[in-house]
Amino acid sequence: MQCSTCNEKAVITHPARCKTCFIHGFEERVWNTIERFSLIRPEERICVAASGGKDSLALLEILHTRYDVHALCVDEGIAGYRDQTIDDLKTFCEQRSIPLKLVSFADLGAQRLDAQNPDHPCSVCGVLRRKALMDYSQGYDVIATGHNLDDEAQSILMNLLRNQTHLLERLGPRTPAQEGIAARIKPFYTTPEREVRAYCLLKGITTNFSECPNVVKSFRWKVGEALNDMEVGRPGAKLAIVENFLKKYYRPQQAIASSQTCTRCAGPSSHELCRACRLIVVNN
């Protein structure tokens, strides 16, 4: 198969692209996404939430060519998994002179995730990770994450399947800043996960394959598998889900109203204690 723009041998399909045209198109789509959704505004200080996995490395690789970015990494404490991606991240940031800050669940006053041994590790992990990003991104205007098209289509479907449509307002390419909390942006919003890995591979960014032992237990994993099955029969299914969400639910200007603040950390919360603080208190 040949590249549909230059006739060189294609390395990827949908659309057919050679290495050079693919890399160019991949980066263009990121700049277009940033522009389309006004993800980064002039003078904003950017912090990239980085795990050392393919998504965050690819994001750093692209953003650092045009912006002055810093990396913030949360170590959840997952033996045999996170240590390896953190090593990859350290090397990557050193080579590109990107400042890197590492924080762990212990810095929040919580135990390592594997020591907590929760029934639903991914929900605990997500809540504490979000809290760590919130607490340690003071001084930045935006937190950029490596969430890609697949992640977003999964999140939308998960909320629909759980009948939690009120949570859809938290999704979208840019979540506005709230008091003391940076805005969150997703420059890979319309980029398929498969292409992120291809980009890393073709750019020579080393990402050792490693998988969190908890991932296959998650609802997200099941939804992701179903979406991939769907995509084979109906190419474009993931993008259609996301574009429909944008039309029907995305309100970029509207800050998420939180009725109360947490009495322990003063973060947004609908209860006396926010979810993160409840977890930290229960753990101690």
Place this chain on the structure above:
Amino acid sequence: MDMQVYIERSDEHKTLTFTGSVQELLDLLEINVQTVLVLKNDALVTEDEALTDTDNVNIITVVSGG
């Protein structure tokens, strides 16, 4: 000679007697093309690429685990 296939996600090495396209190999192994990229002798190739017994095939996963 047989084809050497490495499947990253399950960390499996297989030796197969196979001639056909990348897509046919994935069908045989029951792997969804959406979840992988295929390298033939270390180069990324498309699903229509022809594979023969002398090739070294690497099936890498695109789904990030966590």
